Amino acid sequence: GNSVTQMEGPVTLSEEAFLTINCTYTATGYPSLFWYVQYPGEGLQLLLKATKADDKGSNKGFEATYRKETTSFHLEKGSVQVSDSAVYFCALTGANSKLTFGKGITLSVRP
C-alpha cells in the first residue's frame, strides 16, 4: 500500500533560518503529493501540491519539488518566521481519493 515517511521531529529554528523538512513516499502509479500545515487548535490547511514528476509546488515562500527518481517531496523555505511555527504533514493520494499522511513534524521558530 501507499506510505509516507517524514523526518523525525521536532525541529527548532531561529527566525530567518533555512528550513528543510524531508518527505519520501512509497506508492504505485503516479500519486499527487501535498504538504499540509496545522496550527494549534485548527484543522489542516493546504500549503502546496504537485501532481506530476518535476512539478514544483510553491506558496507563502515554501517550495517542494516532486522527485520521482528519489520518491521524495522535501519542503523548503529560505527564511522562516515565528508565524511558521506549526505542524507540517506530507501526504499523497493514489488511484482513489484517500489521503495517506506522514506522521507530521512540529516546527518551532524562535525570535
Added chain:
Amino acid sequence: KAGVTQTPRYLIKTRGQQVTLSCSPISGHRSVSWYQQTPGQGLQFLFEYFSETQRNKGNFPGRFSGRQFSNSRSEMNVSTLELGDSALYLCASSADTDTQYFGPGTRLTVL
C-alpha cells in the same frame, strides 16, 4: 467562497453513548472525506462520500458510519463510544478526486 464547516467544534460524551458530527463542504464540492486524528495513530482515513454514495472506506469498525445528503452535507456517526474514540475528527471536501480542503475539526472527548 466559504470554507468547510464542521459542527459542533467540541463534544464531550461518556462511554457507550453515540455521537453525530456534521460537515458542510465548500459550495460546489461533491466529495466529502472524514479523517480521525489522534496523537498515537496520526491521521487515519475513515470514509469518503460522493454524490450520496460511500466511495471509499478505511479500516475502522462498523461503529463508525456516515452518510451524505443531496446538498453534499455529510454526517458521521459513532455508536457505542469507547475511550479510544477520543480524537479530532476532520472533514475534507473536494471538487475532484485530488485536492482536499479541510474543516476546523470536531474535538470529541469520551469520558
